[in-house]
Structure formats: C-alpha cells, structure tokens
Amino acid sequence: MQYISTRGQAPALNFEEVLLTGLASDGGLYVPATLPRFSRDEIAAMAGMDYPQLAQRIIEPFVGDCIPREDLREIIADTYAVFRHGAVAPLVQIGHNQWVLELFHGPTLAFKDFALQLLGRLLDYVLERRHQKVVIMGATSGDTGSAAIEGCKRCKNIDIFILHPHDRVSEVQRRQMTTVVGDNIHNIAVQGNFDDCQAMVKASFGDRGFLPEDRHLVAVNSINWARIMAQIVYYFYAAVALGGPARPVAFSVPTGNFGDIFAGYLAHQMGLPVAQLIIATNRNDVLHRVMTTATYGRQSLEHTLSPSMDITVSSNFERLLFDLYDRDGDAVAAMMRDFDRGDIHFSDTAMQRARALFSSYRVPDEETCAQIAAVWQESEYLLDPHSAIGVKAALASGIGDGIPVVTLATAHPAKFPQAIQRAVVGCEPPLPLHLSDLFDRTERFEVLPCDLAAVQAFMANNLGA
Ligand SMILES: *Cc1c(COP(=O)(O)O)cnc(C)c1O
Helix, strand or coil, rough: CCCCCCCCCCEEEEEEHHHCCCCCCCCCCEEECCCCCCCCHHHHHHHHHHHHHHHHHHHHHHHHCCCCCHHHHHHHHHHHHHHCCCCCCEEEEEEECCEEEECCCCCCCEEEEHHHHHHHHHHHHHHHHHHHHHEEECCCCCCCHHHHHHCCCCCCEEEEEEEECCCCCCCHHHHHHCCCCCCEEEEEECCCHHHHHHHHHHHHHCCHCCCCEEEEEEEECCHHHHHHHHHHHHHHHHHHHCCCCCEEEEEEECCCCHHHHHHHHHHHCCCCEEEEEEEEEEECHHHHHHHHHHCCCCCCCCCCCCHCCCCCCCCHHHHHHHHHHHCCHHHHHHHHHHHCCCCECHHHHHHHHHHHHHEEEECCCCHHHHHHHHHHHHHCCCCCCHHHHHHHHHHHHCCCCCCEEEECCCCCHCHHHHEEEEHHHHHCCCCCCHCCCCHHCCCCCCCECCCCHHHHHHHHHCCCC
C-alpha cells in the first residue's frame, strides 16, 4: 500500500514511512493511493468477529507487507486487551432507532485511546526493527496528551514530551498525564497558555537541532495516518452489529479536527453501507459553516463545555477536500494557500458531493446541557458533553425511521464533571474503578518558563528511552 500527499508534490511512502512522518514535505496530509474495498459478502462475514479480529481484517490491507500478519495480530490483540469492556466498543440503545457507541473504555476514557494505544505499539515495533529511537513532542489542552502518554508508556524506543499550559488544564486531565510513571515519559507544565505550548512544538519541528542527530522528532497529532486508520474499524463494528450490510446505518460524530468522522467517510468508501454522516459541532462551527455556506473561514475561538472540540481550523478536512476535487493535489495546494490569506469558497460540484453523504448541526452549550438532562431523565443514561452534542445532532437530523442512527460517544462523563453538574443538578459521575485512586497518585511534572530554549534544553538533557 502506497500513501500520497493531498498536495501532490511530496514523495509516495509505504506504511512504515507514513507511520514515522507527520505532515508531508509539501505541507499536505498523507492518504492511501487506493482504498481497499470490501464486497457485501465480505462485510456480512464480519458479523461473527470480535473487535480484534475485525481490526485485523480492516487494518491488514493498509499495512501491506510492512508488518508480518502474525506480528500485526499480536500488536492488535495487545492493544485492545487494555480496554475495560469485553466488547471493546459496546453499543447501547438510548431510544427508538437511537444508539450510542461507547468509545470511552480505554485507559484515558476518551476515544483517542483507540488510535493512540495502537500507534504507540506500531511505532515501537518498527523502531525496534530499525534499531532506532525517536522523540515524540506534543502540546495538549486536554485529551490528546494523556492518550498519547498512555499509548507510549511501555515503548522502549520512544521518549515522549507533552507540554501543557501550567494551571490551565482540568485536574482530572492533568492527573491522567502526570501520574503515569516511566523514564521515557516527560510532562512539562509551561508558564504560558496553550498557544504558547503549540508554538514551541511547531518551532521545534521546524528546527530539530537541539536533539542528538540520531533522534528523530515524531508527531502524534490527529493528522497521523495510523490514527485515522484505527478509527475506521469501529464504524464497521457498529454497522455490522446493527444489521449491516443489509441495513444501512447513519452515524453522528462529535467533530473537531475532522479525524474521527473522516474515518467514517473512509468506511463508506470501502464499501460499508452508510446512509449519512452527521457532523456535530459546538459553537466552534467551522465545518457547519462549510456545509451551509460553502465557505471555509477562520473565526475566533470560543471556550465551550466540550473543550476537545474547541478548534478554529479543522486540519483533517483537507483529506476530504482532496477527494471532493477529484484528488487534484494542485487544486488542494492552491486552495490551502488561499486559506492562509482569507476565506475560501467551494465549487457547486464539490458541495453536491459533500452533501450527498454529510449533514451538519451546531449545538451551543445550553442545548448540550438540555440534551444531557433529557437522556438522563428518560433512561438514566449519562452522556458526556461531546457525546450529547452528537445525540442532539442525531435527533435533529430527521433521518428516516428505518435507519438506525449511531452516535459516537467520544468520552466518559466523569472526565467533565462541571458540565454534568450544570446539566443534572447534584449529579457527580464517579470515575471508573481503574481510575478511582487518581487523586491519590503521585504526580510528576516539570514546571518551566515560557521559553523555547529552556524547554529544548530540558528535553535534550532528559532522554530516558
Ligand atoms: C478529540 C475529541 C473529539 C474530536 O475528534 P476529531 O477527530 O478531532 O474530530 C471529540 N470528542 C472528544 C472527547 C475528543 O477527545
């Protein structure tokens, strides 16, 4: 399997190379040159598979001959064994034709574990084979940092440095990062804000000279192809459980960077009957504006009760654009250059294609709280604020009666206690048992000034892998 850049200029790579590469050298994102396709019979045959078996079936063609089959099987089995539910991604019915796919049974209680648990293991496997060690650097305002750290904690060939803004992430989120023990795990609390952290990461990727020559810098943000790949699996899993391929299914996806929902689009392109993909956003509605006005433009950031979707630019959207414009890398490159200068507008053809599969809905905080309360009163089922946005959008979508709608539940409600208490007075969702002592665990992090040289010196002096 070969991977090509959405901007058409960077060299094609194989799976192993794409795993170790973030952004393509032309500024684009890597996508498969051709997608594997499954026939209806092949999809029907997925019905009896458990989650790891299905993951193997979906992932194998993307990996190609880069990893022997038996080794891949072990990596996948190991990855999903750490999830605390026998089904890995259980489906829960919350109403007539309304379902929730619980993606929060991983170690950090958010769906990012599905991809980052696998990514850490895949990276460590190929690094071992190449006799190479790498440094992962990232900035986080919440979920990504802890999921990346948990994903790398047993990796012998990876040092991971995660920057968070000092005193500006929630205590649960901070503790999920800083209580993970390992010589290769480094939490840095920067005396600045999230943008400062992100700027330092960007600057470090631009000039990697502060690290020893043999230590490559790797990004694990949501543009990494392997993350998207891992997320395709649960679309097949849910659809087949609900009667696919005979019965089409719709999905409602709480969306920020368009990674998770893009995986749903790929599942559809690979042959899975998907009736509709609903883009569910909070007030940071860049994607809802694309769908309703054919215009992609920046707006200022709004802080909401669903912080993991608080973004102004949706980086993975470029991957969809590439397809909407017939995989014309020059056209995408030109559009992204224009986007650096201002709003961009999409053609009627592109929008027709997008609207044939996608719809969108925007949910402000009041409606998010009302939705949490409504489902709680009806079924005593507690949605986290991100998932509630998905359910609200699913109910508003007006999809026909015969089609089940699956909302992806992207986080456990205990991660967002303030939002839950605002929605359901007096309700304090407990952390699951495996995290119940989170507030008693010892934290380990380094507070550093908002100074690039200080951060880089700390990194160079603390390589432990
Ligand atoms: C990251 C995240 C999202 C958004 O996912 P994208 O792939 O960026 O669209 C939604 N909900 C939660 C809880 C998240 O952590």
